[in-house]
Amino acid sequence: MSHNRSQQHAHEHYHGPAGAYNRIFALGIGLNLIYVLVEAAFGFSINSLALIADAGHNLSDVLGLVLAWGASLLVQRPPTEYRTYGFRKTSIFAALLNAVILLITVGMISFEAIQRLRMPEGTQGGIMIIVAFIGVLVNTATAILFLKERKTDLNIKGAFMHMAADAAVSLGVVASGIIILYTGWERLDPILSLVISLVIVLGTWGLLRESFDLAMDAVPAHIPVQEVIKYLQKLPGVKEVHDLHIWPLSTTETALTVHIVKPDAEVNDELTSRICRELHDKFGIDHPTIQIEKASTSKTCRTSNV
Structure with a gap:
């Protein structure tokens, strides 16, 4: 009887990229946190649910980036006599928790949007356009940071998916602001919020399913x-x-x-x-x-x- 455990690749993903990952996560979190504060402030000041909803979504993304960063740091810790696999699985749990947080955010956004559909409130389309366009730039820049490694790490894939979706959603807010500015159709704001919710669900469902499967020790999807x-x-x-x-x-x-x-x-x-x-x-x-x-x-x- 012969036993063999392959060790030559055991740490392939943790050396080298660790320092780069730290810089990428720190920059992404910093950019998005600043934008969340700006977007939420303007959203409340002009009474725009679309901006407030998008700020809430972006805040969950910041939390998701923090979780992913924390997990990427924990998986680098060496195994111990008690934890023979170390903390490697934290990256899976971070991805799963990230997906759950996003779905909770969707529920909150959708509930408020339905209330606003019944009783629409005025917004300022011009400010919506400016703030949302800044979001397009911030989210696109952050997504590009995670572009290279998204195919090999579910943690990074989750971060990339959220940032790319946010860029698209912010484009939608820009469009909403333009239409409200020229038509005065205030119900478009909560309608857009519901569309944002649908985009989040569609983008999150695959991440939720895949991370749950991995947490349950299912065979990874890429293994035939x-x-x-x-x-x-x-x-x-x-x-x-x-x-x-x-x-x-x-x-x-x-x-x-x-x-x-x-x-x-x-x-x-x-x-x-x-x-x-x-x-x-x-x-x-x-x-x-x-x-x-x-x-x-x-x-x-x-x-x-x-």
């Missing part, structure tokens, strides 16, 4: 399970593959354990090292643990996935 099974079954001399488990360690790292039945099995570090390397290169699995057996033990195992 059947392809992994086929790869293992086609290894020379392999008779059976069983007890395959694949789960996320964090938003960027994936672990795997598997039993491989190989009747001519011998302790062979070269073979297990090759399998670990190919699992990483082909499927992005960072932490495989492989048990090679001469005879199947699947009947004695408590669970079997294959």
